[in-house]
Amino acid sequence: EVQLVASGGKLVKPGGSLRLSCVVSGLSFSDAWMTWVRQAPGKGLEWVGRISSETDGATTDYGAPVKGRFFISRDDSKNSTYLQMNTLTTEDTAVYYCAVILGARATYFGYWGQGSLVTVSS
Amino acid sequence: QSALTQPRSVSGSPGQSVTISCTGSGSDVGGFNFVSWYQQHPGKVPTVIIYDVDERPWGVPDRFSGSKSGNTASLTISGLQADDEADYHCCAYAGRYTWVFGGGTKVTVL
Numbered sequence: 001e002v003q004l005v006a007s008g009g010k011l012v013k014p015g016g017s018l019r020l021s022c023v024v025s026g027l028s029f030s031d032a033w034m035t036w037v038r039q040a041p042g043k044g045l046e047w048v049g050r051i052s053s054e055t056d057g058a059t060t061d062y063g064a065p066v067k068g069r070f071f072i073s074r075d076d077s078k079n080s081t082y083l084q085m086n087t088l089t090t091e092d093t094a095v096y097y098c099a100v101i102l103g104a105r106a107t108y109f110g111y112w113g114q115g116s117l118v119t120v121s122s
Numbered sequence: 123q124s125a126l127t128q129p130r131s132v133s134g135s136p137g138q139s140v141t142i143s144c145t146g147s148g149s150d151v152g153g154f155n156f157v158s159w160y161q162q163h164p165g166k167v168p169t170v171i172i173y174d175v176d177e178r179p180w181g182v183p184d185r186f187s188g189s190k191s192g193n194t195a196s197l198t199i200s201g202l203q204a205d206d207e208a209d210y211h212c213c214a215y216a217g218r219y220t221w222v223f224g225g226g227t228k229v230t231v232l
Contacts, residue, residue: 033219035221037168037223043225043226044125044128044209044211044223044224044225044226045160045162045168045211045213045223045226046125046223047213047220047221047222047223050219050220050221052219059219061218061219061220063220097167097168102173103156103173103174105156106219107156107158107173107174107215108156108158108170108173108174108213109158109160109168109170109213110170110173110179112167112168112169113167114167115167
């Protein structure tokens with residue numbers, strides 16, 4: 001069974017930083033492409049960013065609202081991916097989900113973690 | 123990366139069919155056959171029900187079907203059941219391994 005467990009969410013002040021973690025089990029993590037998706041309270045889903053497998057260069061890309069402030073990394077020895085969030089604003093308040101990208105051409109999000117709540121407030 | 127456009131809500135009676143539209147542009151929905159749909163019950167994690175426009179993951183009932191025409195993708199739920207009451211989110215690949223979501227549609231079973 002594939003499991004993703006996200007952690008690290010908490011209350012943080014505007015301008016602050018936070019790192020979320022996501023531990024994956026039940027699949028070959030080193031081959032997995034990973035993504036982060038967020039959901040503000042009462043809103044829809046928003047794509048945050050993704051990281052390819054190490055084999056594919058561990059390349060990253062991000063959605064426009066977070067580009068230059070958020071950074072995704074991975075540690076295959078720990079079956080983990082991380083979301084480093086800097087210069088947080090109240091607009092970043094959301095539940096953050098990690099997910100595994102699936103498909104022959106890596107086109108959809110097949111397994112999701114339970115989410116980690118980040119609240120940005122003074 | 124502009125969000126895809128979905129209706130805020132749709133409703134139907136048990137046994138009926140409902141269709142949710144998802145409109146984007148030639149850079150996302152219209153440019154690739156990589157539209158996916160996610161079902162999210164209140165307080166729960168999203169789960170994929172359609173990928174690559176019209177493919178269903180193992181275990182998803184064939185009451186759920188997807189299609190695409192031009193820059194608009196659609197999700198149809200046939201034989202509506204009480205448990206289908208949820209939020210549905212479309213998502214389109216936008217090139218260079220980036221994605222864009224729609225605003226989500228609340229399906230109500232009357």
